[in-house]
Amino acid sequence: MKFVAFHLMPFRELPADFEETYPSVWVTPPKKLYDPKKGHRMYHDYLDELEFEVDLGFDAVGVNEHHSNAYGLMPSPNLMGAILSRKVRHSDQTSLIVLGNSLASYNPPIRVAEEMAMLDVLSGGKFIAGFPVGTSMDQNYAYGINPAELRERYYEAHDLIMKTWKTDEILTYNGKYNQFRYINPWPRPAQRPHPPVWIPGGGSVETYDFSITHNYSFSYLSYFGHKYAKKVMDPFWERNDELGADRNPYKAGYCQMICLSETDERAQIDYEGHVRYFFNKCLHVDRRVAEAPGYRTVKSLRAGLTSQFDGTQKSASRMLKDGMGWQDLIDHGFIVAGSPATVRDIMRESLQDMRVGNVVCLFHIGSMPHWLVQKNMQLFAEEVKPYLSDIYSEWDHSAYWPKGYAQEQEVEMTE
Amino acid sequence: MAQPSEQLIVANESVTFAVKVAGQGKPVVYLHGAGGLTWDPFLDELSNHYQVIAPQIPGTGNSSGLENIRDLWDLVLCYYDLFDGLGLDSATVIGHSLGGMIALELAASDQSRVKQIVAIAPTGLFKDEEPVPDLFAMLPDEVANIMVADTASPVAEMLRYMPRETEKRIEATIQRMQNMQAAAKFLWPIPDKGLGRRMHRIKAPTLLIWGQQDRFIPVSYAEDFCRGIIRSELVVIDQAAHLVTLEQTEQVLEAVKGFVGAYQDDAYGRVNG
Numbered sequence: 001m002k003f004v005a006f007h008l009m010p011f012r013e014l015p016a017d018f019e020e021t022y023p024s025v026w027v028t029p030p031k032k033l034y035d036p037k038k039g040h041r042m043y044h045d046y047l048d049e050l051e052f053e054v055d056l057g058f059d060a061v062g063v064n065e066h067h068s069n070a071y072g073l074m075p076s077p078n079l080m081g082a083i084l085s086r087k088v089r090h091s092d093q094t095s096l097i098v099l100g101n102s103l104a105s106y107n108p109p110i111r112v113a114e115e116m117a118m119l120d121v122l123s124g125g126k127f128i129a130g131f132p133v134g135t136s137m138d139q140n141y142a143y144g145i146n147p148a149e150l151r152e153r154y155y156e157a158h159d160l161i162m163k164t165w166k167t168d169e170i171l172t173y174n175g176k177y178n179q180f181r182y183i184n185p186w187p188r189p190a191q192r193p194h195p196p197v198w199i200p201g202g203g204s205v206e207t208y209d210f211s212i213t214h215n216y217s218f219s220y221l222s223y224f225g226h227k228y229a230k231k232v233m234d235p236f237w238e239r240n241d242e243l244g245a246d247r248n249p250y251k252a253g254y255c256q257m258i259c260l261s262e263t264d265e266r267a268q269i270d271y272e273g274h275v276r277y278f279f280n281k282c283l284h285v286d287r288r289v290a291e292a293p294g295y296r297t298v299k300s301l302r303a304g305l306t307s308q309f310d311g312t313q314k315s316a317s318r319m320l321k322d323g324m325g326w327q328d329l330i331d332h333g334f335i336v337a338g339s340p341a342t343v344r345d346i347m348r349e350s351l352q353d354m355r356v357g358n359v360v361c362l363f364h365i366g367s368m369p370h371w372l373v374q375k376n377m378q379l380f381a382e383e384v385k386p387y388l389s390d391i392y393s394e395w396d397h398s399a400y401w402p403k404g405y406a407q408e409q410e411v412e413m414t415e
Numbered sequence: 416m417a418q419p420s421e422q423l424i425v426a427n428e429s430v431t432f433a434v435k436v437a438g439q440g441k442p443v444v445y446l447h448g449a450g451g452l453t454w455d456p457f458l459d460e461l462s463n464h465y466q467v468i469a470p471q472i473p474g475t476g477n478s479s480g481l482e483n484i485r486d487l488w489d490l491v492l493c494y495y496d497l498f499d500g501l502g503l504d505s506a507t508v509i510g511h512s513l514g515g516m517i518a519l520e521l522a523a524s525d526q527s528r529v530k531q532i533v534a535i536a537p538t539g540l541f542k543d544e545e546p547v548p549d550l551f552a553m554l555p556d557e558v559a560n561i562m563v564a565d566t567a568s569p570v571a572e573m574l575r576y577m578p579r580e581t582e583k584r585i586e587a588t589i590q591r592m593q594n595m596q597a598a599a600k601f602l603w604p605i606p607d608k609g610l611g612r613r614m615h616r617i618k619a620p621t622l623l624i625w626g627q628q629d630r631f632i633p634v635s636y637a638e639d640f641c642r643g644i645i646r647s648e649l650v651v652i653d654q655a656a657h658l659v660t661l662e663q664t665e666q667v668l669e670a671v672k673g674f675v676g677a678y679q680d681d682a683y684g685r686v687n688g
Contacts, residue, residue, distance in 0.1 A: 140603075141552065148481070148600035176485070288552040292603070293595035301592060305585045 001351065001391040002250065002401065004097055005053035005377065006062040006360045009046045009080075010071035012367045013038055014281050024286035026137045029070040039073070045370040047083055049363070052374060054087045054094045056381035059401075060128065061088065062097040062360065064200075064221075066135075067142035071282035071366075077101070078115045085122035095402045096123045099200050099219065099360070100130020104150050105143045108178060109157030110185050113164050117189045125190035125404040130219075131158055132200045133207075137285065140292035147294035153177050165194035192406030196399065198253070203232035204300045208239040212251070217400040219253040219360055223283065224316040226350040227333030229254035233354040250397040253358030256347075257365050259337035260379040267337045268326050270372060271365070275335055278366030279320050335365075340383030347388055357392045358400070419454055419462070419469070423477065426496035430480030432470040434501070438462030443507045443675065444498075445469040446514030449538075449550060449602070450574075451594035452476060457660040460668050461509075465675070470497055472513075474597035475590075487601050487608045491520050495528055507675055509533040511660060512632075513598050516610060519644075522621075523613040532621040533671055536632050536657050538602060539610035540639055547606055547632055551599055555591070564628035564656040574658075614643040621647040622674040624667055626655030648674075 014033060015021070022029060050061045063080045066072030074080055081098045088096045096119065101112045120127035133154050139145045145153065156175045164171055164183050171183040189195055197216040201207040211218035220232045233252060240247065259275065261267035296304070308315065319332065329335045336346050351359065363376045419437035426432055435454060443465045445458060452471045461467050473493065474481030484490050494517065498506060507530050510518030515537025522529035541547055548561065559574035560566045578584050601608065621644045625637040634651060641647050650670045655662040 144604045146600060146603040148596065148603070288554060288557075292551055293592050293599045298589060298593065301589060302585065305588055306581075309581045309584055 001388050001393070002059040002253075002358045002397065003380075003385055003388075004060040004062045004099075004253075004358060004360045005050065005056075005058040006064070006099070006255070006362055007046055007050055007364055008064070008066075008071055008362065009043070009073045010278070010282055010364075010366060011039070011073060012042055012369075014070060014277075014367075018281045019284040022284075024289060025070045025282055025284045026066075026286075027068050027141045027289040028286060029068070033070065043073070045373075046364065047080070049370065049373050049377065050080075050084055051087050053363075053377055053381075054084075054091050056377055057091075057093045058361075058377075058381065058385075059093065060095040060097045062099050062128075062130075064099045064130070065102055065132075065138070067138045069137070069142075071278070078119060081119045081127075082122060085119055085127075088126055089122065089124045091126075095126040095128055097128035097198065098130055099128075099198060099221070100132050102132050102134030102139055102154075103157035103161070104134065104145055104153035105139060106157065108180070109160050110164060110180070110183055112157070113161040114185045114187075116195065117165075117185065117187045120189040120191055120195050121187050123190075123402075125195075125406070126402045127189075127191070127195045128198055128402060129195045130198045130200055131161075131216075136291045136295040137289055140295060141289045147292040149177070150295065162194065162197075165189060190405050191403055196401060198400070203235065204297070205235075205239065206297065206300075208236050209243070212240050212243050212245050215245075215251070215399060217251050217253060217358060219255070219358065221255045221360060222316075223255065223257065223278070223334070223362075225256055225333035225335060226254065226346075226354065228316060229256075229333075229356070230350070230354050233356060237355055247355070248395050248397075248399070249355050249357035249392040250395060250400040252354075252356045253360055254354065254356050255360040255362065257335045257362045258343065258376065258380060259335055259365070260340060260343055260376050260384065262339060264338035264342055267339070270375075271335075271337060271368070272326050274366040274368040274372070275329065275337075276366070279334075282366055283317065283320070340379055343380075343384050344387050347384070348391065351388065351391055357395065357397065419458075419467070421477070424470070424497055424500040426480075426493050426500055429483035430473050430493045430496070431478065432473070432493075432497050432500075433477035434471070434497075435469045436466065438464070438466045440465045441507070441675070442466045442468055442503065443509055444501075444503070446508065446510035446517050447471070448512030448514050449594065449598035450512075451590065455661060457664050457667065460664060461671070464668075464672060468501060468503075470494075472517075472597045474600070475594050481597055481600065484600070487520065488524075490517070490601060491524050494521055495525060498528060504528070505530045507531045507533075509535070509671065510537060511535040512657065513538050513602065515539070516601075516606075516608075519610060519614060519617060519621075519640075522619045523610070523616040526616065526618050529619045531675060532617070532619050533624065533674060534621060534640070535624045535660060535667070536626065536629055536637075537623075537640065538606040538632065539608070539614075540636055541605050541607035542636070542639070545633055545635055547636075548630075549604075550606075550631070551595065551603065561630050562657045564626065564654055564662060568662070570658060570661045611639075611643065614640070615645070617644045618646065620674075622670065623647055623649045624659060624670055625649065625651050626657060626659035626662065627651050627653045628656045629659070631657040 063077040173180045199211040200219045200221045259271040419435040471478040508518040515534035516539035563571045
């Protein structure tokens with residue numbers, strides 16, 4: 001079992017009336033709400049937290065990309081990755097994952113091949129490359145990419161990056177959106193032929209197929225926890241079996257908010273306000289800018305509308321709007337919260353049930369102060385993780401996790 | 416209401432148009448707006464006077480191949496191919512909103528293919544001081560309300576209509592999304608794709624029709640089009656907004672008939688000859 005300590009880097013101090021006064025946390029949150037002095041403190045607290053996670057021996061530390069977003073203050077996750085690489089390089093347990101770069105918005109896309117190769121070299125071959133399509137808020141509304149072109153641009157960028165990573169030849173590329181005479185990015189990655197690739201995404205068949213056929217690791221990154229993830233992981237494994245692929249659990253991951261205290265009661269006292277801050281403010285997204293026409297394929301749209309209109313499946317956001325108590329949040333799996341024993345039990349069961357080898361753990365939630373994040377992470381690393389590490393230990397994770405410097409380079413260095 | 420017939424015209428190897436046809440007389444091509452093609456009372460009236468030929472933009476209705484069209488230039492070429500398929504050397508084109516922009520682009524790119532243009536509140540220009548609102552960031556009811564002068568009118572109600580039955584509701588929502596998706600392909604994120612730099616090339620007589628209360632593309636845009644297009648005239652209709660053809664059908668029809676009838680088929684050649 002592998003645990004990624006993941007950070008969104010939210011703005012911790014949105015006003016109490018944020019969700020009543022402002023239309024959206026994403027795309028249109030007023031910039032005047034961002035105080036750079038507070039932002040300075042937050043960035044460094046968050047980096048300290050991620051560095052502490054390296055000390056605690058997590059399997060990876062991870063960051064991601066958002067734009068015009070008050071709960072995700074990393075328009076450039078690679079900058080944060082660069083800082084973290086300085087510590088990761090000394091660790092014999094912890095890898096670095098950027099989950100990831102939204103490929104369609106990098107122009108030219110080989111910029112991703114370059115920067116990720118830099119991170120791979122900086123970290124000493126301990127880098128995992130995440131390739132999300134990106135949300136409609138980020139890609140279409142904040143970055144202006146035509147929704148009709150988004151997925152094509154994504155697939156073309158992916159093609160370009162993987163082609164250049166897999167060869168030392170200078171390439172020419174005549175694509176629909178990209179034309180190059182000379183593709184020859186320096187540096188090349190430390191891992192050969194390239195860092196492991198993870199695909200964060202929602203539950204669409206297109207994404208499953210893409211991930212499974214390329215043998216990438218698929219991560220379902222929702223904020224609604226293990227019971228929702230189960231609804232995505234089941235069809236993922238079904239599709240995996242249909243395609244005749246092996247059932248290696250490390251080709252699947254999901255995101256979970258975790259709240260650990262000494263006791264179950266204490267966890268509610270410690271975390272409830274911060275969890276509510278996250279669900280009320282950080283998920284306050286204006287419907288107007290939530291999905292551009294053409295962002296989803298008609299197939300995905302029809303599936304989504306069917307469950308929305310026929311009332312069989314109440315959406316997570318609907319449940320939140322209707323009001324959920326602390327115990328509801330736990331019962332529905334949105335959060336895993338309580339004493340180490342409680343968290344161990346819930347996670348052992350759900351991880352086996354879902355067949356996921358990777359958990360993208362959120363230890364910082366909403367408005368949590370630095371000390372509480374440290375407590376949360378430390379309790380997990382010491383009281384939970386060691387008791388779950390045996391799960392799926394019989395499987396080989398090496399296709400989905402970093403392998404360090406390529407053999408040929410080691411030979412060169414010893415000569 | 417006369418039911419139009421539907422023909423499938425293969426424009427080229429990657430795009431096929433579904434074309435609705437009704438009426439007798441001089442052929443006029445009608446290009447619909449971002450809301451998709453509905454055989455509405457305006458088209459019905461129009462088909463009492465002309466043969467109305469109304470293609471659906473690829474990706475909507477039974478028209479296909481949107482994914483094969485790269486950009487606006489490609490789209491324009493597809494319409495010329497469609498004209499070939501329809502046997503139209505040079506056509507009278509009426510276009511509303513997005514369709515108005517396409518009509519003007521067709522006339523600017525190849526001056527021989529468009530005889531006359533009626534552009535009803537066309538998209539295609541964008542002014543920083545009076546920006547066109549973001550059609551793709553509006554809730555369905557907001558779209559309905561901004562498009563009409565009177566939000567309590569039957570036209571507004573028709574726009575807001577959504578079937579109750581689940582199956583129909585899903586299909587209606589998907590259809591609306593497909594219409595918007597096709598429109599977004601050529602209008603995202605700002606509905607200015609360079610027509611302002613090309614419109615001086617439009618030599619065909621052009622009638623611009625605008626609703627006085629248009630809050631989507633304000634009437635000041637009409638003046639910019641008038642200034643930019645050499646042989647243009649403008650009719651502004653009161654008590655109407657962006658959906659002027661439905662809000663003041665009679666007045667629009669009169670303006671169209673007066674304009675289309677005023678130019679005989681050889682007028683274009685004579686003026687330029």
